[in-house]
Amino acid sequence: MNASTITIDILRYxxxxxxxxxxxxxxxxxxxxxxxxxxxxYIKDHLDSTVSFRWSCxxxxxxxxxxxxxxxxKLGCKVFLRDYxxxxxxxxxxxxxxxxxxxxxxMDDFIDKLESVKPYLIPEKEKDLATGPHQQTPLQxxxxxxxxxxxxxxxxxxxxxxxxxxxKFTGPAALALLARYNRDSRDxxxxxxxxxxxxxxxxxxxxxxxxxxxxxxxxxxxxAAIQLLKVDSSKDYLIGMFKPD
Amino acid sequence: xxxxxxxxxxxxxxxWLKNAFYTKYMIREGSSLFITLYSLILAWGVFRLSQGEAxxxxxxxxxxxxxxxxxxxIALALALYHTVTWFSLAPKAIALWIKGKRLxxxxxxxxxxxxxxxxxIFCLIIITx
Ligand code: SF4
Ligand code: FES
Numbered sequence: 001m002n003a004s005t006i007t008i009d010i011l012r013y014x015x016x017x018x019x020x021x022x023x024x025x026x027x028x029x030x031x032x033x034x035x036x037x038x039x040x041x042y043i044k045d046h047l048d049s050t051v052s053f054r055w056s057c058x059x060x061x062x063x064x065x066x067x068x069x070x071x072x073x074k075l076g077c078k079v080f081l082r083d084y085x086x087x088x089x090x091x092x093x094x095x096x097x098x099x100x101x102x103x104x105x106x107m108d109d110f111i112d113k114l115e116s117v118k119p120y121l122i123p124e125k126e127k128d129l130a131t132g133p134h135q136q137t138p139l140q141x142x143x144x145x146x147x148x149x150x151x152x153x154x155x156x157x158x159x160x161x162x163x164x165x166x167x168k169f170t171g172p173a174a175l176a177l178l179a180r181y182n183r184d185s186r187d188x189x190x191x192x193x194x195x196x197x198x199x200x201x202x203x204x205x206x207x208x209x210x211x212x213x214x215x216x217x218x219x220x221x222x223x224a225a226i227q228l229l230k231v232d233s234s235k236d237y238l239i240g241m242f243k244p245d
Numbered sequence: 246x247x248x249x250x251x252x253x254x255x256x257x258x259x260x261w262l263k264n265a266f267y268t269k270y271m272i273r274e275g276s277s278l279f280i281t282l283y284s285l286i287l288a289w290g291v292f293r294l295s296q297g298e299a300x301x302x303x304x305x306x307x308x309x310x311x312x313x314x315x316x317x318x319i320a321l322a323l324a325l326y327h328t329v330t331w332f333s334l335a336p337k338a339i340a341l342w343i344k345g346k347r348l349x350x351x352x353x354x355x356x357x358x359x360x361x362x363x364x365x366i367f368c369l370i371i372i373t374x
Contacts, residue, residue, distance in 0.1 A: 013252050015248055015249060015250035015251070015252070016248040016250075020252065021252060021254075071263060071264060072264075095254070098251035098252060098253045099251060099252040099253075099254070100249070100251055106251045139342075139345045142345075142347075143340075143342070161260065161261070161267060161270075164256050164260070165256065207274070208334065209266075209267070209270045210270070210334060210337075211264075211266050211267070211270075213337075214266065221337070223337055224336075224337035224338075224340075227334075227337045227338035228337075228338060228340055230338065231338055
């Protein structure tokens with residue numbers, strides 16, 4: 001068999017020696033079933049052990065391997081060389097995040113935002129453990145399930161021009177997570193979370209570009225979560241006019 | 246000592262030209278410029294009407310200028326583009342649950358087009374009566 005190869009360009013940045021990122025090219029043996037992540041592992045094992053990237057599960061569930069593949073936010077393990085071959089593949093760290101090293105980005109801001117939306121059940125009153133678990137019907141679960149499928153990969157933040165322009169924007173995944181708890185029948189924390197939703201940095205920072213939902217590998221549809229929260233926020237505002245608390 | 250030195254990339258000024266999805270979004274947003282112009286011209290017409298028949302006729306004559314026709318054609322095309330893209334996004338803001346199932350997107354989109362047709366016919370009747 002004639003071994004064909006594919007070119008992989010990687011945006012590299014080594015903080016201890018580089019002033020700014022630069023592109024380095026690698027030739028990798030092509031095979032149709034090789035994922036982009038596996039091609040990076042090939043490079044690390046056989047061509048250049050200094051290339052850094054994050055990964056763990058290799059099956060689109062840990063959310064570690066997000067990167068820009070030909071300019072589009074993707075999970076490296078969920079995208080294959082055959083999708084690009086014979087054209088070359090260009091890899092860069094996730095957009096809108098600071099670069100830590102090579103394809104590794106600093107995600108602290110993203111994690112802080114996820115934490116900021118009170119992502120836990122706030123029950124109306126504490127229940128005694130002895131009274132058993134909180135009950136929920138399948139329909140009640142269906143109302144938020146989609147928004148709970150997020151794997152915190154950050155692709156939606158890399159896709160969001162509003163986040164690119166203003167890092168204060170709470171952003172897609174965190175707002176979807178907020179919607180997930182607000183829509184949970186066991187939760188009673190909506191009033192607390194609406195304060196976050198109603199801010200300019202909350203849902204109103206979103207201009208409905210909608211690309212977050214296109215790139216999301218788990219069909220969370222964060223854009224829908226945000227638009228639904230905008231409806232809630234408007235209702236909240238109207239009710240507040242008549243019934244200030 | 247830490248060797249950390251996170252590198253922050255600048256957002257290029259032409260970021261919205263590098264991806265077709267962003268370009269389409271910017272056209273949708275940009276349509277508001279032409280729709281604003283259209284509304285201003287219309288408001289100007291109402292103002293001219295208040296100044297008497299001669300003033301209003303002059304405004305009507307100005308509308309026949311090729312420049313005005315081109316402007317209105319662009320505004321119409323962009324308004325239609327905005328409408329189509331906006332209607333296709335509408336289901337994202339509407340979660341209607343009927344008998345334990347979420348109302349499918351296509352019904353919500355069809356509802357929007359239905360309302361659009363009804364309102365248009367209603368307006369046409371008012372104008373022509
Ligand atoms: S919402 Fe989707 S794209 Fe965003 S972090 Fe969660 S899984 Fe990733
Ligand atoms: S390696 Fe876990 S999501 Fe790709």
